[in-house]
Amino acid sequence: MKKYNVAVVGATGAVGIEMVKMLEKRDFPVGKLALFASSRTAGKKMGFKGKEIIVEDINKIKDYSLLKSHSNATATCYSLHLALFSAGASISKEWAPRFAEQGIYVIDNSSYFRMEKDVPLVVPEVNPDTLSKEKKIIANPNCSTIQMVVVLKPLHTAAKIKRIIVSTYQAVSGAGGKALDEFENQTRAWSKGEKIPPAVKLPHQIAFNVIPQIDVFLENAYTKEEMKMVHETQKILGDDTMKISATCVRVPVMRGHSEAVWIETEEKLTPQDARDILKHSEGVVVVDDPSTKKYPMPIDAAGLQLTFVGRIREDISSENGLALWIVSDNLLKGAALNAVQIAEALVSKNFL
Numbered sequence: 001m002k003k004y005n006v007a008v009v010g011a012t013g014a015v016g017i018e019m020v021k022m023l024e025k026r027d028f029p030v031g032k033l034a035l036f037a038s039s040r041t042a043g044k045k046m047g048f049k050g051k052e053i054i055v056e057d058i059n060k061i062k063d064y065s066l067l068k069s070h071s072n073a074t075a076t077c078y079s080l081h082l083a084l085f086s087a088g089a090s091i092s093k094e095w096a097p098r099f100a101e102q103g104i105y106v107i108d109n110s111s112y113f114r115m116e117k118d119v120p121l122v123v124p125e126v127n128p129d130t131l132s133k134e135k136k137i138i139a140n141p142n143c144s145t146i147q148m149v150v151v152l153k154p155l156h157t158a159a160k161i162k163r164i165i166v167s168t169y170q171a172v173s174g175a176g177g178k179a180l181d182e183f184e185n186q187t188r189a190w191s192k193g194e195k196i197p198p199a200v201k202l203p204h205q206i207a208f209n210v211i212p213q214i215d216v217f218l219e220n221a222y223t224k225e226e227m228k229m230v231h232e233t234q235k236i237l238g239d240d241t242m243k244i245s246a247t248c249v250r251v252p253v254m255r256g257h258s259e260a261v262w263i264e265t266e267e268k269l270t271p272q273d274a275r276d277i278l279k280h281s282e283g284v285v286v287v288d289d290p291s292t293k294k295y296p297m298p299i300d301a302a303g304l305q306l307t308f309v310g311r312i313r314e315d316i317s318s319e320n321g322l323a324l325w326i327v328s329d330n331l332l333k334g335a336a337l338n339a340v341q342i343a344e345a346l347v348s349k350n351f352l
Helices: 016-023 089-101 143-159 177-191 224-237 272-277 332-348
Strands: 004-009 030-037 045-048 050-054 082-085 104-106 137-139 160-169 241-248 257-265 284-285 305-313 321-328
Touching: 004 050, 004 089, 016 030, 016 332, 030 045, 030 050, 030 224, 045 332, 050 082, 082 089, 089 104, 104 284, 104 332, 143 160, 143 257, 143 272, 143 284, 143 305, 143 321, 160 224, 177 241, 224 241, 272 284, 272 305, 272 321, 321 332
Parallel strands: 004 030, 004 082, 082 104, 104 137, 160 241, 284 305
Antiparallel strands: 045 050, 160 257, 257 321, 305 321
16 A cells, blocks of 8 residues: 655644544554644654654754655655644644645645635535645634534535524633643632632633633624634535524533534425434434433543534424534544545545
């Protein structure tokens, strides 16, 4: 089997760590693996397939041709085919084009390129045909968008979705490792009867609280996270006429995003129609038996490479409406897993 040299940029972050794990767990055909981060965590060692790899400082690369070339025998030549980025928008803005100019495919987990017209925004179960050999930069969608469109695409194909209203219940890990530390420290302090440390990474205390704000507020009173869900869903599903409204909420859960989703379709779909369609949909598992208290929960989805859907019911306020409850691991299908699946799609299409 042909093997490919891969880089993970932002390897020491919450998503970068999961990217490395996913490459190993899914047995992606890695020849050599290069790990990059900022100077703050450069020098750290990370395990991959029984070996330790030293994380390098991305900013120490001065000759960008070394990312691809073998030309300079006195310097490290990476000879990369593919790079997975999860280091934030500013790093992606600066470094993704440098990799792409060397002919290296970049799968970027930041928001920087997502709405660029010529950049594919890809969920492999939904729109793999938007990948092309020529487009070297590929955007990984927002975590909440990914799990929603994986479930909604088969229903959209069957009955054409006209409108979506979604409320998210997003885990603290979606805000990064420092936010998780904040959550744990606040919870620990509460359990000991101590004064709860003030919020720094998040807008307010997250322990025993919910925060109806993710990212900054925009002029229309929606947050940036909410508008990401609107615009990204329209782009991925290929329908900018679809009406979408989102409310994104941070909840005191460590891992696993949940979503209450309401859809209105052109053609009538019964709850059983939807269950039958989704039971045969790639990457989706239906868990829907309220009589035995079976429905998706983030505690059950954590660590699993699937998206779960349940509480499928007819919306009693709309003739062609359905309500659904969708749960997935935000660090996996919402980020690292989806990125590696895009890489797998590039291999299957013989683009690498």
